[in-house]
Amino acid sequence: EPEVTQTPSHQVTQMGQEVILRCVPISNHLYFYWYRQILGQKVEFLVSFYNNEISEKSEIFDDQFSVERPDGSNFTLKIRSTKLEDSAMYFCASSELSGTRNQPQHFGDGTRLSIL
């Protein structure tokens, strides 16, 4: 069964450094998402992406964050000037369609980001 793959599985970064989290969505999927889960807390929506642009973002997704689809397969989340509170598990997800039609979202295994 097709999977969403995320790399790396664990990233350790010094505070203030930039980090890029990578995701390969399922190949025929058109909508892509990033979520994060701070340890012990619930999963939170960050951003959704469709047709090479952000379709929706949460209040968490400020200027520190950016997303990109640099080629036909990868979907990346960049965090500039990381802060301690950025430490979390980051999940990528994809779905075939969205908009007015409900579609299941398929999640990757996550990247655990630790900021020191």
Add this chain to the structure above:
Amino acid sequence: KNEVEQSPQNLTAQEGEFITINCSYSVGISALHWLQQHPGGGIVSLFMLSSGKKKHGRLIATINIQEKHSSLHITASHPRDSAVYICAVRFSVSSGSRLTFGEGTQLTVNP
């Protein structure tokens, strides 16, 4: 405020028991998802439903739109069912495709 609440937060059962996890939400939705999060952190989608009932193996999910409530049932529970079960909803078409998540229910099934 659009919220999702789950109960119980923690649930311990003996192997073979029937399990029920509940989810309620504050306003109308277009879809509700049940997800399973493994101890390593990975998330697996179990069900997406907008009405009625769905069944997959020993798992059954139901939703009552009028009551704004959904339940996830596990029949003949097994230790391998031990995981965090998460309810997530898409509140409306106008709010886009984002999911809003509950806190999760930690299920432990003892042999």
